Amino acid sequence: MSAVPPAAPLAAFDVPREVRDAVGDLLAAYGLLIDEDKLEDWVALFDDACDYKVVTRENVEQGLPNVLIWCDNKDMLSDRVHSYRHVNEYNLHWDRHVIGPPRFLGQQDGAWRFEASYALFQTDLEGASRLFSVGRYRMAASVASGAARLRSVEVVADTGLVPSLLATPI
Amino acid sequence: MALAVDWQRDDYSRVPYWLYHDEELYAQEMERIFRGPVWNYLCLEAEIPQPGDFRTTWVGDTPVVVSRAKDGTxxxxxxxxxxxxxxxxxKTHGNAPDHVCIYHRWCYSGDGTLVGIPFRKGLKGEGGMPADFDMKAASPRKLRIANCCGVIFxxxxETCETVEDYLGAFGMGMVKRFFHKPIKILGYSRQLIAGNWKLYAENLRDTYHASLLHEFFVTYGVDRATQKGGVKMDARHRHNMNHAYTATDTQEEARAAYAGQQGVALDRMQLKDSKLLQHxxxxxxxxxxxxxxxxxxxLLIQINHSLGTRQIRPKGVGAxxxxQTLFGxxxxxxxxxxxxxxxxxxxxPAGLVSMEDGExxxxxxxxxxxxxxxxxxxxxxxxGPVKDLAHRVTETPIRGFWxxxxxxxxxxxxxxIR
Incomplete structure (x- = not known):
């Protein structure tokens, strides 16, 4: 079905316990920092040479490269957050990420590659919640001294029909 | 139901709010506007390059198939x-020699003509359709199409202006400008906005909001009201083009013009990585x-090196x-x-100079x-009268739309006024 089939997942014993723990912690921090509106701290989860992209499944399935967001280094990611803080107007809301466990795909250039499903809910200031986006993360992270740092994040959103607008990161 | 609108003014400078909320009015719009004497934007020819290629699209809230038949038409x-x-x-797109409805497998050729009905003559002389059933007459309603430089309308x-007359000299000129050489599709984006479709049509004709709501434009000098630019319309004022010319104002001019405008700041910050704005x-x-x-x-839209089309798809009166189709x-x-x-x-939907429209x-x-x-x-x-303008502190084209x-x-x- 997918135009870019994922690599076969590694057997569990191929991934050291330390890596699994570090990536688990990273995913938990990733979602909660966005949900707590600590976007600058969320940016700090990334390496300087990083890549953050939001694409839709509709485009991926067709092999089309269009992006909703593409920051190909940490400066651009930081610019996005600054723009969100000071320049853009958007629907006032709280985010809530629910992120599934990672499936490891292998190692490349010193980073672990893994995928995880996400569901992102939005709640408006009067308390009404809605499902905002579901999809999967395709991530790569380096792990050293028990801590993981993000090398790349590709958000493949099943929810290509964006409700209202997309301001805070997925 | 006969409609009656109290416009208050003859120049459409007042529009009552019920026009964005009324279900009956919405139903009439689907007939009189989208099925009226207009040319709707359907898709791009580059999306269906091969015989058998098809795309599904919408005209108002009517689902429509655009398809390239075996003979290339x-x-x-x-x-x-x-x-x-x-x-x-x-499906949203694909390639098929013909189209078969899954329910009872009725079959349609690439041009939408009904060409096959299973068990049409029954089985062993029993059942089947009446002999006089006219398959051609029963075929789905077809639209007349026009291909303007690869843009399919x-x-x-049954009768209306030619697409050339409909778009007018300026509209045709802009289609030729955007599609002056072969394109390649980069992909799509979709956004569901909980508002009446006319609010989006108006937004596209409101150049006043652009540099105020979309503060990124001004802060980083992508587009400011102080740049040379303006609005152009066709003779009937139904189409509009907001446009601006690059590097035709100075930072000093812009700073003076936006001084004291609430909520708009120049020079507040610099992008750490400005390649986004290289033009x-x-x-x-x-x-x-x-x-x-x-x-x-x-809509055709160029912002710096981003090129695309947009299609408004009404989804009921309130959405x-x-x-959006992006191309290079x-x-x-x-x-x-x-x-x-x-x-x-x-x-x-996540655009640094467009996300605000949804809100x-x-x-x-x-x-x-x-x-x-x-x-x-x-x-x-x-x-009063609706006219082209060589500035953009205006929302006059909205009155042309109405x-x-x-x-x-x-x-x-x-x-x-007209």
Whole structure:
């Protein structure tokens, strides 16, 4: 079905316990920092040479490269957050990420590659919640001294029909 | 039901809010506007290059298939089976020699003609369709299409202006500008905005809001009202183009003009990575912003090196989808393709200079529901006749939109301007 089939997942014993723990912690921090509106701290989860992209499944399935967001280094990611803080107007809301466990795909250039499903809910200031986006993360992270740092994040959103607008990161 | 609209003014500078909320009015719009004497934007020819290629699209809230038949000709037809009304084509796109409805396998050729009915003559002399059932006459309704430089327009009207006359000299000129050489599709984005479709059509004709709501434009000098630019319309004022020329104002001029404007700040910050805004004029006219909007549902848009089309798809009276197709040129270098994709950060549902429209429209829809007889004020840029302008502190083209909308809906203001 997918135009870019994922690599076969590694057997569990191929991934050291330390890596699994570090990536688990990273995913938990990733979602909660966005949900707590600590976007600058969320940016700090990334390496300087990083890549953050939001694409839709509709485009991926067709092999089309269009992006909703593409920051190909940490400066651009930081610019996005600054723009969100000071320049853009958007629907006032709280985010809530629910992120599934990672499936490891292998190692490349010193980073672990893994995928995880996400569901992102939005709640408006009067308390009404809605499902905002579901999809999967395709991530790569380096792990050293028990801590993981993000090398790349590709958000493949099943929810290509964006409700209202997309301001805070997925 | 006969409509009656109290316009208050003959120049459409007042529009009562119930026009964004009324279900009956919405139903009539689907007939009189989208199935009226207009050319709707359907899709791009580059999306269906091969015989058998098809795309599903919408005209108003009517599902439509655009398909390239075996002989290479392009056709559009209503995506509804002649038999029981099921949607014939369920995918967004694909390639098929013909189209078969899954329900009872009625079969349609690439041009939408009904060509096959299983058990039409029954089995062993029993059952089957009446012998006089006319398959051709029962076929789904077809649209007339026009291919303008690779942009496919369609109309339900038996007779209406040619597409050249409909778009006018400026509209045709802009289609030729955007599609002066072969393109390649970069992909799509979709956004569902909880507001009436006309709020989006108006937004495209409101150049006043651009540099105020979309503060990124001003802060980083992508587009400021102090740049050379303006609005152009066709003779009937139903289409509009907001446009601006790159590097035609100075930072000092802009700073003076925006001084003291609440909530708008220049020089507040610099981008750490400004490649997003790198722009080398690629059109002879040197415009860095060009957004010709075609009544009722189409838009071509260039912001720096981001190129695209948008289609407004009404989804009931209180919502619409904005369907955006981004493209580059077939001869773009890999570096240019990458730059166009980086430039896509500016547009679409997450666009740094477009995300705000979704919010602005939704808060209008929310706040106007209960006071239908109250009216919006459209006087920025002046009252009276609608004219092209060499500045952009205006929302005059919105009045042009309403004038033509009123004509098609049969509710023009007494002595209303055109």
């Amino acid at each position: 392009i056709h559009a037809f209503v995506n509804r089976c002649a038999h029981r009304g099921a949607m014939i084509v369920r 369609g109309t339900f009207a 080398v004029p690629e059109f002879a006219d040197r415009m860095n912003l060009a957004a010709p909007a075609f009544f009722p549902n189409g 619409h989808e904005v369907f 040129y077939a001869d773009d270098t890999p570096e240019m393709t990458r730059h166009r994709l980086i430039s896509a950060n500016l547009v679409g 602005a429209i939704e808060i209008v829809q929310k706040a106007t529901k209960r006071e239908g007889a109250a009216a919006t004020v459209i006087e920025m840029g002046g009252r 004038s033509y909308w009123a004509e098609l809906m049969g509710v023009e203001a007494p002595g209303g």
